[in-house]
Amino acid sequence: MDRTERILDLVALLLDAREPISWAELREHFPADYGGSDDAAERKFERDKAELVELGFPLSYVQGDDERRDGYLVDRDVYYLPEADLTKEELAVLYAAGSAALASGAFPGRDDLAHALRKIGFFAGESLPTPRVRMELGTGQEGQEKEVSARLEQLWDACSAHKWVQLTYGSPRKDGVTERRVDPYGLALRRGVWTLVGYCHLRQGLRTFHVHRIRELKVNTARPRTPDFEVPADFSLDAHVAYFPWQYRFHAPMEVTLQLTGPQASRAGSLFPGAALEPVAEGVARARFPVTFLDGLVRFVLSLGADCRVEGPPEARARLEQMAANILAKHAPVEGPRVSA
Amino acid sequence: MSNVHERLRRLLFLVPYVSKHPGVTVEALAKALNISREDLLEELDLLTCVGRPPFNPDDYIDIYVANDRVYVDLDQRLFAPPRLTAGEAAALAAAAELLRPSTGDALQSALTKLEGIIPPAARERFRDMFRKIDASADAPPALGPLTRAILERLEVTFGYASPGRPPEPRRVRPYELLSHRGQWYLQGFCHTRQDARLFRLDRMEELAVTPTAFQPPPDARADVPNPARGTSEASVRVRFTPTAAPYVKERFGQDARPLADGGVEVRVAGDSERWLTQWVLSFGGEAEVLEPASARAAVARAVHASIGS
Numbered sequence: 098m099d100r101t102e103r104i105l106d107l108v109a110l111l112l113d114a115r116e117p118i119s120w121a122e123l124r125e126h127f128p129a130d131y132g133g134s135d136d137a138a139e140r141k142f143e144r145d146k147a148e149l150v151e152l153g154f155p156l157s158y159v160q161g162d163d164e165r166r167d168g169y170l171v172d173r174d175v176y177y178l179p180e181a182d183l184t185k186e187e188l189a190v191l192y193a194a195g196s197a198a199l200a201s202g203a204f205p206g207r208d209d210l211a212h213a214l215r216k217i218g219f220f221a222g223e224s225l226p227t228p229r230v231r232m233e234l235g236t237g238q239e240g241q242e243k244e245v246s247a248r249l250e251q252l253w254d255a256c257s258a259h260k261w262v263q264l265t266y267g268s269p270r271k272d273g274v275t276e277r278r279v280d281p282y283g284l285a286l287r288r289g290v291w292t293l294v295g296y297c298h299l300r301q302g303l304r305t306f307h308v309h310r311i312r313e314l315k316v317n318t319a320r321p322r323t324p325d326f327e328v329p330a331d332f333s334l335d336a337h338v339a340y341f342p343w344q345y346r347f348h349a350p351m352e353v354t355l356q357l358t359g360p361q362a363s364r365a366g367s368l369f370p371g372a373a374l375e376p377v378a379e380g381v382a383r384a385r386f387p388v389t390f391l392d393g394l395v396r397f398v399l400s401l402g403a404d405c406r407v408e409g410p411p412e413a414r415a416r417l418e419q420m421a422a423n424i425l426a427k428h429a430p431v432e433g434p435r436v437s438a
Numbered sequence: 439m440s441n442v443h444e445r446l447r448r449l450l451f452l453v454p455y456v457s458k459h460p461g462v463t464v465e466a467l468a469k470a471l472n473i474s475r476e477d478l479l480e481e482l483d484l485l486t487c488v489g490r491p492p493f494n495p496d497d498y499i500d501i502y503v504a505n506d507r508v509y510v511d512l513d514q515r516l517f518a519p520p521r522l523t524a525g526e527a528a529a530l531a532a533a534a535e536l537l538r539p540s541t542g543d544a545l546q547s548a549l550t551k552l553e554g555i556i557p558p559a560a561r562e563r564f565r566d567m568f569r570k571i572d573a574s575a576d577a578p579p580a581l582g583p584l585t586r587a588i589l590e591r592l593e594v595t596f597g598y599a600s601p602g603r604p605p606e607p608r609r610v611r612p613y614e615l616l617s618h619r620g621q622w623y624l625q626g627f628c629h630t631r632q633d634a635r636l637f638r639l640d641r642m643e644e645l646a647v648t649p650t651a652f653q654p655p656p657d658a659r660a661d662v663p664n665p666a667r668g669t670s671e672a673s674v675r676v677r678f679t680p681t682a683a684p685y686v687k688e689r690f691g692q693d694a695r696p697l698a699d700g701g702v703e704v705r706v707a708g709d710s711e712r713w714l715t716q717w718v719l720s721f722g723g724e725a726e727v728l729e730p731a732s733a734r735a736a737v738a739r740a741v742h743a744s745i746g747s
Contacts, residue, residue, distance in 0.1 A: 177519075
């Protein structure tokens with residue numbers, strides 16, 4: 098019998114059973130499948146059982162007593178999807194976000210997400226909104242969607258099952274590629290780019306990898322149901338993936354103070370989330386926050402224009418002046434059209 | 439994920455779905471399951487062989503197609519789909535984070551209800567897996583009212599600040615929201631300009647949804663903004679040093695022309711001075727505008743403004 102068919106038969110049998118079904122009975126019901134030697138039959142059933150559990154099928158083994166015999170039983174109350182009683186707005190939010198993520202081409206756990214959407218839509222009938230939200234996620238450049246999407250799916254499975262991955266990684270900061278074994282802890286999306294965070298065996302520490310820079314990826318297939326690693330309890334993705342360029346952890350933290358004026362003063366909180374803010378005067382604000390990549394901050398401050406100034410420390414001001422001088426030197430007026438090298 | 443697993447999940451959903459929607463068309467069912475018509479018919483064939491021992495005629499799932507519509511007479515207790523697995527709930531919750539800043543209380547209450555319908559034994563695993571995707575985006579608050587306006591087909595008004603000019607009032611028919619490289623855009627028809635336009639959400643002020651209804655065109659898809667595909671007459675040549683070149687190549691692909699010194703050159707649209715200067719400054723001296731001279735001057739002006747000179 099086809100394996101899919103056999104597992105569905107098992108589902109139908111167990112959902113209908115009022116009494117526990119013993120292993121001996123199962124063998125009688127499926128003589129062609131669970132026949133043969135005891136060992137082989139048991140191994141086959143163990144694999145089917147594992148598949149059922151992965152499907153979320155609440156299968157348990159009950160030890161019998163005077164009134165009940167030993168065997169397998171399923172808790173029907175737990176099996177069936179109950180109505181979540183989502184309001185129209187709640188359903189719209191989940192549906193719009195889920196569909197947009199699916200349509201975006203690159204989201205980890207796409208199969209899981211597609212099934213989840215079907216299930217939450219099960220009771221909704223025809224009232225599901227058509228989302229008009231589109232997201233371009235995860236790719237460094239056009240045409241990479243398929244590759245990134247496939248990598249994300251592999252990484253999602255590896256993250257969930259705690260299996261290590263072998264990856265070939267090309268960093269723009271170095272020529273060539275490196276081969277690494279990584280314990281994948283999680284995936285984060287920042288400004289449209291997916292990042293993998295995990296323990297890198299090559300560098301012996303936690304590292305981040307942009308998913309679109311992974312050239313090849315293999316998930317450890319040995320003992321698929323046994324985890325290869327544990328994620329430390331205090332691990333947090335947020336602590337390892339920068340939201341803003343000045344949060345890249347290239348240097349020791351330095352506290353930088355900025356002064357914001359005009360329209361930038363009222364936007365200080367959203368420009369520098371997490372910064373300690375204090376009003377200096379009417380329409381003038383001061384923002385203080387730690388910076389681990391000064392150049393990243395300086396470039397951003399330059400782009401904000403006259404309403405954002407670096408107050409300190411002196412090395413931050415010096416770096417800003419140096420970078421500004423460099424840009425000005427490059428953009429000095431020239432005679433006639435320039436020819437590139 | 440194995441094919442058997444995917445197929446089982448699909449089939450455990452298929453029977454309840456038909457049970458709930460008797461007479462659903464083959465086409466609609468295939469669409470709901472995101473499979474082809476041929477694959478669906480194959481799945482339906484398989485299901486007629488599924489049942490429970492002792493496999494008497496009444497013990498089989500009785501599912502059939504008549505006049506291109508699907509019916510089920512004996513569902514063998516598959517009248518509702520299985521609950522969400524931990525992985526399904528985690529993927530959905532992570533996707534919902536994409537719109538969090540714009541969804542108000544609806545998202546939090548939806549997630550609470552979602553957690554409530556996961557089997558208790560899977561909740562811890564759900565929380566563990568949910569922690570493994572962090573898709574919290576910087577979605578602006580305007581996304582909420584704009585999503586509503588698009589769904590309800592209502593015109594919106596807002597002030598739109600073009601670079602270097604004060605905000606100007608606009609009245610727009612909103613068609614689609616688009617997130618590209620972490621930046622959100624609204625595509626719509628602008629009454630003020632009498633043309634289809636793309637607006638950056640972070641430049642909108644005082645957004646209001648009006649009671650004026652409109653009919654959107656059938657296929658209003660926005661082009662993804664791409665500065666490398668700008669119009670040729672407005673193009674600006676920018677040269678990058680060898681240090682910045684790998685990042686530029688990664689972004690522009692074939693559009694980045696390699697130079698003898700290891701740097702690259704690209705052409706971008708020069709219709710937005712603010713975008714151009716911010717972009718060039720973000721390379722902190724590793725980028726140089728070659729021409730036109732007006733764009734070079736704009737970069738120099740922006741730097742002077744920044745350092746207050």
